[in-house]
Amino acid sequence: MQIRYFLALSLLPQLVLADDSPTASASQCLIEPPVPRIVSQTQGMTAAELSKIRIVSDNSNAEMGKQAIFRGDVLFSQGDRHIAADEAILDQATEQFDANGNLVFQDSNFTVTAKSLQAQMRSNRATLQGAQYWLHGQQVHGDAEKLQITINNNLILTNTNFTTCPPDNVSWLLEAEKIKINSEEEWGEIWNAKLRIHGVPVFYIPYMTIPVSDKRKSGFLYPSFSTSTTNGVEFSVPYYWNIAPEYDLTFTPSYMSNRGLFTKTEFRYLAGERQNGRLNLEYLSDDDLISGNPNRYLYNWQHQGAIDKHWRVLANFTDVSDNNYFNDLNSDVNRATDNQLSRIGEISYFEKNWDLSTRVQDIKVLGEDEKPYQVMPQVNFNYRAADFWKSLDFGFNSELTNFAHQDNNINTATRLHMSPSVTLPIHGPSGSLTSQVKLMQTNYWQQNEDPNRVVDDTVSRTLPQVRINGQINFERFTELFDENYRQTLEPQFQYLYVGYEDQRGIGIYDTAQLQDDYFGLFRDRRFSGLDRISDANQATLGITTRLLDDHNQEVTKFSLGQIFYLQDSKVGYEDSIFESNQSTSVLAAELDTRLTQDWYMGAAIQYDTNTSENKKTEVTLDFRPEVNKLLQLSYRYVPDLLNSNTNDTVNISQAGVRGAWPISDNLYFVGNWYYDLNESRSIETYTGIQYESCCYALRFSYHYRIKTNYDDNIGTAAIDNREQFDSGFYLNLVIKGLGGSGPLGVSDMLNDGLFNYRKPLYLRN
Template structure:
């Protein structure tokens, strides 16, 4: 016969939470035999009554009670099972023996015996096995104590995140304290065993039991390279405040010296930002020069309408980013931006004031500085006759670092009237614009430039008419339903010619020509050159969507037809448009199935028969950790080689991530320059990751960029390689949730195509 007894004393619940060390669906945590589901526990969280069920009992009213046989004690979120239990109501004591199992929302414990002071909310369990519920953290303890502060104290204990009964790694400690208030665990006099062999001793350490941040050392990384020699990085994390932190990394390189870098971050209601400081004294690989970097960036708002942004970087030399493992930039970036802006936004107008200085690495012409630029924009849409009115204006002063260089001030006014029409069948837009620009170029600090006028006024009207039609049809392919759209598009653009050779070039450059660029109204960025135009652009796009309206493929093709030659250029007569058509531009992508995808672009000169540019990539991807990509890029006439001959960039690439065995992944990148007949970058790595530990090992070999070399301005300027090994080792649960993952590891060796001219050629 079952016996039930309800007591009415109160005990404060003790709860421990733990970090989720694995993603859902990955390694299952070792699970103890649960008494009840977590959902049921949560439902009873506010219940303070103690309920006891047992096969047999002896009770003295108001004094004590003894229970035997499948004893179950419940109170709120706590559950206890035992063979025997004794409750002293007068003393507020509980003792239990035989098959003890304790459970609450955060922890489950199996023990030989239990003794609890219910008035003080304390308990002791001897010879305990514990599990942090829903996590991988578990271990043994000679004595487990639950304190009145809701903490757990373990004596002669072990700690691991491995699921096996014979764990790969295990931490043995004299004392482990899991603090529910700080949400961190303190471990005293601990040794770490790997495969049963002691590998490390720590007199004191802390580990997270939630995702709450705390100051402390992070896992080091080890590498070796031809440039840095033997390389060890040790990061220290400083949790300054809930909205502020910093990471200080000490990197010791046998070939260079000690490199220290720090990054501080902050998050405030008025904005967020970070500060970077990096320094190496007497770099032995750079003639014992001191090398440094300072970086600051901030983005935020001053109130509802005001926004502010700032970015500033100062560094010791142009090769800094090529040589050092900077947290600010990468060795493929050739431009460093310094910018500050304050802007105001209202319902139908906005304004901003901005300063900008772009530092181009290497011995090249330095760009102008914007010091400052004031913009004002007004827009009123839906005025009578469905007209839209836009007014854009800009007042910019251009300065230069070279004191003996031209400076100028530019005022640009641009009112625009447009009449749009839209319907499901298509759209049509007529636009009339007047571009009025004034230049003051009298700021010549050393001598008058005969090619430029002190004062220039330029007035150019612009007419643009563009439209698009939308057609669609349903069709079936291999039993599946699809929708195809056909979207013809056109644009007529007219801008009269005006000689602009008396205007300097301050922020103007050639824009990229691709399919979408065919429908721009400008050939150049900036305002110093506005190319004359009398041209018609025609294009056609088609898309295929499945029955879920997911795009499975698209293709676009277009070309510009010139009715007159364009005479405006950036200074070279060769740049003038004297052909009847532009290059034929095509772009497309095709999701062949769930795994195969093809995408590419192609620009072909129909008059000369030359290819202007091609990009092509083929992807086979099962998931983020299993993929193969083949790619090729061709860009002609980027510069000259060491012999003064024109050079094309023709680079083929292979990137892959694939499992080679259980929990072992291979990551590889390889890029080859077919024009120069040499590898540009090689990267190969392996990662092993189990539920509780992981290791990454990689080898890389890549061309170095030397911005201060004699041949910097020529393609194929370097034949020096940097090569080396990297090792990253992690025990999950000891201050880390694991490696950066195979996808991030693959991107470590990712070749960068953002600046084709400055790729490590």
């Protein structure tokens, strides 16, 4: 017998803990309730239909205006909410609803089993005795002696607990005398909480809060602990302050036994819907490791975003107290390998065919006495008109730059550059041919301040450029090792002509020689910046071949190319930038290939055919049979690299081994080892072991690495007194479901070091 009632019953609010996205298999970690899920067909239903209540039972006895009693497989449904029980009583006069016997409550978010339920439909109050709850699609589950739903739809659990561990292996359990879930603020308050790990009480908190959604709330974050030979024992406890929906702040005090108290503050903000920024302040008072006990600090400001659909803004400013700041301290802004601080401010305006931007820029190089030029300011205007006349494209690029300097005895200048161009692009499936004519007009107004480098007061430089770049695409189907492939052959050529003009009267403000890798062979310049535009009469020949499998995935890519100089370049040779003119450039080759199903190789070589010398070599060999399984062998060689500390050239010859491998389903190993073949010494060793289950993750790691030591500009410490190597132990723990920032990942262990892990660049699998 079926009886339908139109009632209004609102039960449990949504309870969602922070998603920890465990590394362990999601199917292994998700905890399903012991009762079957009831699937609701609510899609497309109207609000009136969703509010209807349907009660189904084996037997029922109802009298209008009095009690309605339902017995035997009672199912109470309203929208996606369901209550199953052996017996249910509805008192129509008092609007009281009672249910008991194998009681199950379900909605789209969770399942609750209980001994009994009492609900007051007029006030939307409800009480469940002897409750057990499970969150759908998550790991959270627990018990409660009493579960109450208040008139404000808040949730109160008495003598309760919860965990994210599987029921048969509860590694941790949080017990509490009382938990209150505020449905509006979506945060939980916990009184007299006790944390048990493997049944042993290890932590007691009289009061704490936890998130039950992705809303932010002020409170302490997970602490971290480490030891190192340089900093000693280090312990930090971050505190998060949710100031407002558009502002927050994280304050992290760290105590280092060898240095003192190091504080880090990060303030984040939103400026409207499309702008955001961050302010970082770091401070170490009276560094005990440096004689004179200097104060060390960092401040950084970043801002970016769009004012409207046309205007864009960008700002980035960083300053530190000394050259070795990033080498000695664990900063949230830069890594130890970063030795340049960029200060940029830019505002841009974009239209369909043109854009205008203004920027200021200053670069601070750590450990260098020579300071780069400041751009104060630079104005860029670019215009483009595609197919403006008979398939021709027109472009106009210009910039006006003022170069300033912090020192008064350095030459400064203002530079105006204009470059109109006409391009004829021809593209098709079989290839492409792009022809371009460009005129480059540059004017300098220079101020002579350096008696050792006299420049012309005014310079007007006009240079024509002709560039023809073409590529032909061939392809065929072939069979290799009993596999079918599609092979492409893509010969590419370029002719470049640039006129000559003596440029020795122009200072060097933002210009450096570019590297000749394979793609660099097809550039139209040999220098960055505009202070030197090398004359050219040259042809570049290159070829690329690819193998693609039946799924159109790239299996192998090989490129080889070289520039042939038809005429010696005077610019650069006159300035002694080039040691001598050569008939050809380096022979540049690049390879990325999948050798077998699990083996991958990447290589890049630059070989000087004139002197028979190797100019650069990089090789990586990867074994990647599965996700989080990796063995990589690498080697790199770079000759004549300038040492900024000694101004001498050194040859870099380094070999490395990197591996990541699961020891078991929950235990991972990651290790790095890099060795300097010239110095016959290890330059970095990293070993990390991580255990991760469905409910917590623990990582223990050891790090030994070379320290980059610049000349000190604080205190009286000499560079000889600094340690050349630093080693330390690190311990990280995340208990999932207690507001942690997520599990520890294998990928970040691969990138935790001086040398980041790199996959082959062009393979798409």
